[in-house]
Each structure stands twice: as structure tokens, then as C-alpha cells.
Amino acid sequence: MVHPYAVAGFLVALLPLIATPGASLALLVRQVTEGGRGRAVPVVLGTVTGLYVHAALATAGLSALVMHSSQAFTAVKLAGAAYLVGLGVWTWRSAVSPASPVSPMSPALSRPHRRLPTFSGSPYLQALLANVLNPKAASIYLTLMPQFVTPGEPLGGQILTLATAHALLVALWLLGWTVLVGRAAHALRSPRFKELGAKVTAVVLIALGIRSATV
Structure with a gap:
């Protein structure tokens, strides 16, 4: 068992990393x-889930292979960067695609509204992939957690305990932001602000992707 201290x-060491804005916060x-x-629930x-995936990989030793192989690390880093940039581009396109004006007498009203295809599935899947494809999240379990x-104690149980503490801290952080954003929902849901928010989210995701690919 892991000592409470x-x-x-571990949680104190994680605080600066969690407080740094990332893809999960932008999606939320x-x-x-x-x-x-x-809508915050699937993102959280x-x-x-992504944190537990990293914990499982660290326990199996697969993350160590990625972190100690420059080729594997680069491949994971570039895949994650490409995903974030692609998600950012899709978010921008969904923000700037105006709804077609329709006359009240138009027969188009009887047809379902055409929506843009969802990039990479649900918000849950978007948040999961953004976390799993982030090599820095894997490095937490290989450099900080040890x-x-x-x-001498069973490794799996200790990693599971620390990963659960990590997950709870991240969930509390994201839920705190959910409350703050939700309180301003009446202003945030105006069409103009929603478009601005989507564009800001897109820029953040693209910037994170570029940073991940170049650092």
C-alpha cells in the first residue's frame, strides 16, 4: 500500500501540471x-479514463518502451499533435459554418437540420484520445510517480492508488471549472459568444498540437 504522505x-507535485490549461479544459x-x-461529464x-490507460501501460511496462525509444516517443508525440490540430481545425470549421437562412414557408423546414460530422466521435472519445495520445501524461507515471x-511492495496496487488520486484531483479541477463556466451560461450561450468560444478553443487545441510536435 502507498503511504498517505x-x-x-504526489498530489502536491501534480498541482502545477494540472493547473496548466490543456486540451481537456479547452474541450470542457x-x-x-x-x-x-x-456536457462536462463525458469530458471528465x-x-x-485516459489516466487509467496510462497507469495500465506503466504497469505493463509499455510506456517505458515508448519513453526509452526515441522513435516510439516521436511517433506517439506526432500522433497526439496531429490529433489536437485536427480537432482544432474541426472545431474552427464548426464555429464558422453559418446556418443557412430558411424562409418560414420553405419546405426545407420539414427536413432534418444538416449537421457537420462529429470529429472523432463523442466528447468522451475526444477527451480520451487527447489524454492517451499525450506523451507528457505518460511521463508522469514514469518519472514522477516512481x-x-x-x-518491495506490489507495484500494481500502488500505481492504481496513485492513479485514482490523480484522477480524483483532475476530476475536481475540471468540475470546478464546470461550475464557473456554468454560472455564466446565460452570457456564454449567446450565438456570438458561442462562436468566439469555439474559435478560442480551436486556437488553443491547434497551439497545443503545434507545441507538442515541436517541443
Whole structure:
């Protein structure tokens, strides 16, 4: 078992990393702005699932292979960067695609509204992939977490405990933002602000992707 002081120290070390805005926060703000607080749930769940994926890979030793192989690390980094840039481009396109004006007497009203195809599935899948394809998230479990693991104790249980603490902290952070954004929902849901918010989210995602590819 992990000592409570070790868990507390791990969480304190994670705070600066969690507080740094990333893809999960950008996706959450977009979803809450468009559909209310309930839309934050799949983003939080997707992010948390991604953390457990990294924990499982670290336990299996697969993450270590990626981190110690420059080719594998570069491949994962570029895949994650491409995903974020693609998601950002799709978000921008969905923001700038105006709805076609339709006359009240037009027969088009009887047809279903045409929507842009969803990029990479649901918000849950978007958040999951954004986390899983982030090599920096994997590095947490390979560089930071070992400092809080007790030698000689079963590794799987310790990683699971620390990953659960990590997931709870991330969930609380994202839910706190959900409350803040939700309180301003009446202003955030105006068409002009929704378009601006989508564009800002797109720019953030593209910038994160470019940064991930070049750092």
C-alpha cells in the first residue's frame, strides 16, 4: 500500500501540471458553453479514463518502451499533435459554418437540420484520445510517480492508488471549472459568444498540437 504522505506528496507535485490549461479544459469549456454543465461529464470521464490507460501501460511496462525509444516517443508525440490540430481545425470549421437562412414557408423546414460530422466521435472519445495520445501524461507515471512508490511492495496496487488520486484531483479541477463556466451560461450561450468560444478553443487545441510536435 502507498503511504498517505506519499499520496499527498504526489498530489502536491501534480498541482502545477494540472493547473496548466490543456486540451481537456479547452474541450470542457466548449461543451459546457454549448450544452450546459451536463456536457462536462463525458469530458471528465474521458480524461479520467485516459489516466487509467496510462497507469495500465506503466504497469505493463509499455510506456517505458515508448519513453526509452526515441522513435516510439516521436511517433506517439506526432500522433497526439496531429490529433489536437485536427480537432482544432474541426472545431474552427464548426464555429464558422453559418446556418443557412430558411424562409418560414420553405419546405426545407420539414427536413432534418444538416449537421457537420462529429470529429472523432463523442466528447468522451475526444477527451480520451487527447489524454492517451499525450506523451507528457505518460511521463508522469514514469518519472514522477516512481518517486512516491515504496520499493518491495506490489507495484500494481500502488500505481492504481496513485492513479485514482490523480484522477480524483483532475476530476475536481475540471468540475470546478464546470461550475464557473456554468454560472455564466446565460452570457456564454449567446450565438456570438458561442462562436468566439469555439474559435478560442480551436486556437488553443491547434497551439497545443503545434507545441507538442515541436517541443
